Amino acid sequence: MKSLSLIAASMLLGTSAHATPLPSTSTTTTYHRVTVDGVGIFYREAGPKNAPTIVLLHGFPSSSRQFDALIPLLATRFHLIAPDYPSFGQSDTPAPSAYTYTFDHLAETTNDLLEQLGVDRYTLYMHDYGGPVGFRIMLAHPQRVQALIISNANAYQEGLGKKWSVIAHYWDNPKAHPEVLDAFISFEATEKRHTLGTAHPERYNPDTWTDEYAHLSRPGQREIQGELLYDYRTNVAAYPAWQAWLRQHKPPTLVVWGKNDPSFIAAGGEAFKRDLPDAEIHLLDAGHFPWDEKNDEIAALVLDFMSRQRL
Template identity: 50%
Template sequence: MKVTEVRDVPLRLDRRRLIVGISGMTIAAAASQSASAKSSREASGTAVTYPVTYHRTMVIDGIKIFYREAGPKDAPVILLLHGFPTSSHMFRNLIPALADRYRVIAPDYPGYGQSDMPDHATFKYTFDRFGELVGGLLDQLRVTRYAMYVMDYGAPVGWRLALKQPERITGLIVQNGNAYDEGLKEFWDPIKKYWADGSDASRKALLKLVTLETTKFQYTDGMSDVSRISPDNWVHDQALLDRPGNSEIQMDLFYDYRTNLPLYPAVQAYFRKHRPPTLIVWGKNDFIFPADGAHPYKRDLPKVEFHLINTGHFALEDKFDEMVPLIRDFLNRKIA
């Protein structure tokens, strides 16, 4: 109507009114288009959501366990189990990418992230203990069925949960986490020496594995494009590794890792008996857990969905955009 008025009185053109009128029409058109687009998204089931991640703690057996949680309380549960030397921080991007449809829980083990770090002289830092505490957390959260994403140290923690209560596991996502001897190669030689002799000299030789140089190496080696990796990762992890007493905790865990190998036959038998739906998304350039450790899963899980990805140890930092569609597709078909 305002435009019509201007046309009727061309010699008394009110530029302010014209601009306001056109702006009003533009805003109205934009609002109409936005409403139409929203209606179209909702009709097609693709409405954009932005899940909130909550940062919580719970005391299990006297130990404060920190965990990240997101997603509907009544949705299928995905348990994310982190590796060394990081924490649930490694899943900070994956959590909201899954939480629109799943309840996602990602704990920190003692000595990692924001969980308690009791003195190693009074607390046993073992994978058995980690499994017990994560299991205790799930019990307190009343989680009785869940899929697991296991990576690095998360694999032996997860295998203990699966062996104890196999009926609870709805599926597996394995990213650079071993269940076979084949994957423990060159990186592991000095650690194996410590397993063999248990000497102070062998223990001290492993201290280089908790230095900034090694932490940065884990994030950058074998990556397809290092510019995709945020330096915040190794700054964050190293700050926690450098806490007084933490290096001794890490040495205890390097030594206890030897207890995982005798468990492998039982884990493989679990695969064969229960046939959990399994997705492998493995960084094939990983020096710590090379692809030699990924292929054997196919022996015991013939229907495994298998993907070797052109990246390194912390694959989610480099190939998040490639991995998330694979993960979501797998979960939507097998778990939802």
């Protein structure tokens, strides 16, 4: 006879005392860690491995976790890889003396991860910092890129919101303007990246920004994020090269942009039409992290767009 405690536990769990673990399905997200160029890199994966691959490139100050709600909706039909960059999420945080924190290096590490995983054909889904990472990968390996999906990943001067004129002072002389970095990694800024401009604050999980701020508050993060913020000037300088690449290669492109984003404003999403006349552009009533309140709509747009590509 089963013990009363075992039976009671089974009833509380709503399952048999002899239940077996739930089997994985194609939409089950799995979590992995590999060493890339001496750095431990964490990534999420879902979907059938023989399906077309979408590489999800996250933004600041988040991680691949920002795609948690989107991944299962896309994994019914696509293979998803979502890495954390060094010093973000669950990946290693090597000291700046051991790892050069530039967007060139983040792109190199991300590309090396994809090569190590044997992923050599993919659609890039880019957000925020994922834009500079993804564009560098594209320029280095244009033959591997099948399509682009862009959410608030800027590539045009007109997409830079007002705060970037302040950040430009930091680019001129970081040591003379520590207050710019202080504001950039502050709790207030971390929260407002999600909530500023929304008409639906009840849809936003405060755990998101409290967790992000806890990560930014870890020892060494201020120096690391300062180096990346300073290096961001190289992205703005590279805009003409990225735009030329788009004009030359004309990849199928879907833009799903949170139009209320004060950092990368709506004009940055619309500007892709200039170099990609056939791009599909959707300006959504959302902020910098549009999935926070438009996840289902974005998933539907992505699935429709991808279903029409010959991948």
